[in-house]
Amino acid sequence: MPRQEGVWFAGDLHGGFPELIRCARDLRPAAIILMGDIEAPAMLDEVLAPLLEHTEPWWIVGNHDTDSPQTYDHLFKSRLADRNLHGRVVDIAGYRIAGLGGVFRKQVWMPPQGPKFESPRDYLDSCGKGNWWRGGLPLRHRSTIFRSDMGFALAERADILVCHEAPSCHPHGIAAIDELARTLGVRRVFHGHHHQLYVQPDTGLGFSTVGTGLRGIVDVSGEIVFAGEK
Numbered sequence: 471m472p473r474q475e476g477v478w479f480a481g482d483l484h485g486g487f488p489e490l491i492r493c494a495r496d497l498r499p500a501a502i503i504l505m506g507d508i509e510a511p512a513m514l515d516e517v518l519a520p521l522l523e524h525t526e527p528w529w530i531v532g533n534h535d536t537d538s539p540q541t542y543d544h545l546f547k548s549r550l551a552d553r554n555l556h557g558r559v560v561d562i563a564g565y566r567i568a569g570l571g572g573v574f575r576k577q578v579w580m581p582p583q584g585p586k587f588e589s590p591r592d593y594l595d596s597c598g599k600g601n602w603w604r605g606g607l608p609l610r611h612r613s614t615i616f617r618s619d620m621g622f623a624l625a626e627r628a629d630i631l632v633c634h635e636a637p638s639c640h641p642h643g644i645a646a647i648d649e650l651a652r653t654l655g656v657r658r659v660f661h662g663h664h665h666q667l668y669v670q671p672d673t674g675l676g677f678s679t680v681g682t683g684l685r686g687i688v689d690v691s692g693e694i695v696f697a698g699e700k
Contacts, residue, residue: 476500477563477690478525479632479660481667481682481698482507482532487517489696493687494521497695500563501525503555505662505682506532506571506634509541515549528553528562530571532634532662536613557619559626559654565690568628568654570620572613573635573663574644579617581646589618620646623653630690636661636681639673648675660688667698 478499480490484507494502502525510517518527527550536542545551555569578593579585587593590607593616603609615635631651636643637659651659652675660680667683669692680688686698 478502479682481686482662485509494525498524504529506530507534510544513548530569531613533573533613557622559628566628567630570633572615575614578614585617628654631656631659634663
């Protein structure tokens with residue numbers, strides 16, 4: 471069976487891959503984007519090996535992907551490490567897709583307040599080398615959003631933004647995501663993190679929003695491929 475057109479968005483997997491692999495093998499989307507909190511139980515390329523001939527996987531990091539060195543390494547030391555969409559725009563299956571992984575944390579930046587640290591370099595200069603991890607940011611902050619992470623959008627345009635945090639149309643969303651989406655000129659925002667599967671076509675923000683849910687899978691139009699778990 472040839473690959474199908476379009477892109478899928480897979481909500482927070484938290485280590486649960488069987489339904490994603492089954493659906494991808496059966497329906498063969500052109501690409502799948504994992505929306506953070508992946509918590510791969512082994513190297514990501516090994517976990518996704520059954521579907522690599524059927525589709526093209528991409529991913530962003532979630533807050534739980536930096537809970538331990540193991541969960542971090544299973545993404546960032548895998549053979550799919552270069553498929554991290556954070557802080558860039560990539561042409562995927564006919565769409566310009568921008569990515570912002572991670573979450574806002576009050577120790578660094580919790581909008582609407584201004585950032586305490588503009589960039590990872592600023593944080594490292596302040597926290598002391600005894601708090602560094604592997605010569606850089608502490609492990610937990612490898613999934614923290616710094617305002618400098620948004621800088622890529624100033625020179626880019628995109629059709630879709632994928633992020634772990636939600637825009638402000640969600641009860642726990644954050645307006646800084648709205649600003650990023652509008653800077654990029656996207657028509658749709660897909661997000662994870664809150665384990666809610668929903669589609670909001672008219673947000674009043676200039677773009678539609680889709681929450682991908684807990685292990686849910688949706689296509690590029692927001693149609694449900696797999697409803698996931700409550």
